[in-house]
Ligand SMILES: Nc1ccn([C@@H]2O[C@H](COP(=O)(O)OP(=O)(O)OP(=O)(O)O)[C@@H](O)[C@H]2O)c(=O)n1
């Protein structure tokens with residue numbers, strides 16, 4: 359087993375430059391975790407996650423395995439890792455990658471500062487990759503450096519939009535029932551063709567569900583199932599819940615998942631994923647203004663106008679920039695009223711740079727300036743701001 363370059367096997371500490379961001383996530387996570395006690399009447403278990411990421415993405419039809427395909431310039435798998443690592447109660451994340459892609463994966467972990475990741479060698483099928491991930495957590499394996507969790511989440515590396523609430527739901531249900539998985543209503547009816555490609559029979563759609571990910575299991579339940587299962591299962595099986603039923607006699611509890619849990623499979627799914635990401639990061643706009651009378655007045659007017667125009671987007675005003683950055687807002691309108699330079703915008707850009715927010719998503723800053731341009735030439739002021747722009751998009755009206 360290899361450890362990710364930036365994390366080693368179990369650093370729970372956030373990275374130095376993202377401390378604020380991850381700190382806020384951690385606080386939110388901790389309060390969610392307390393639901394274990396309140397809702398399920400049980401204590402919080404030790405949880406780890408296994409991510410199979412060793413496929414070749416044949417159905418995508420591109421040379422790069424889909425988990426490494428870029429979406430807004432960042433590899434797909436990095437979004438999935440981000441979704442899992444922002445859940446502070448997941449202690450270890452084991453990613454199964456092929457030997458051929460090991461260096462690529464290490465590079466991704468380093469570049470996007472992923473934490474708590476350990477890498478294992480993938481197998482030739484998804485089930486074999488998962489089994490290798492589970493072995494990395496099992497106490498009976500030589501050189502096992504991670505501790506065995508009570509509950510293990512299994513989640514495909516190519517399902518980037520997994521939210522904390524569904525993770526919590528499957529983990530809580532697994533703790534109670536031994537196994538649990540997210541399901542969705544079927545979109546199309548499932549039919550069985552006969553050998554001569556005629557309809558043999560069809561299933562009543564309302565009685566069936568699509569099995570999605572994440573799934574969660576008591577570690578011993580799923581590890582024993584994988585240890586007992588046949589080569590045929592490992593070669594051709596597609597359902598972990600089935601292994602838990604067949605070999606550990608555990609009937610999984612099924613929980614409703616969100617529509618965004620679907621698996622990126624075809625090329626068009628990359629475009630769909632990009633749209634979802636863009637939609638998510640454009641959900642909030644922050645108008646940055648001072649409490650100074652003029653500025654606050656203009657800022658409030660703008661805020662009201664934006665709220666009317668963009669009625670599906672949350673518009674907030676912010677004096678406490680650090681807090682707003684911590685809450686992961688990616689869009690800023692920065693007011694500069696009657697000031698002779700872009701001091702406010704400059705300060706915002708410095709804070710954004712310091713927070714490293716833009717390594718995960720593009721950040722947009724619109725600087726609005728109301729003043730008399732005669733005292734200092736406009737170009738000169740812009741030059742100063744431009745130095746800090748980098749990946750941050752800044753436009754001035
Ligand atoms: N030998 C394999 C095959 C698949 N997977 C992983 O299992 C998940 C779900 O599988 P699937 O969507 O079928 O991925 P691919 O096998 O890569 O896709 P395709 O079937 O189109 O080739 C993916 O994260 C994939 O990387 C894996 O870890 N090891």
Ligand SMILES: O=C(CO)[C@H](O)[C@H](O)COP(=O)(O)O
Pocket residue numbers: 484514569570571595596597598621
């Ligand atoms: O669908 C699933 C659960 O039941 C799994 O998520 C998995 O994606 C199936 O993999 P494959 O497409 O390789 O069969």
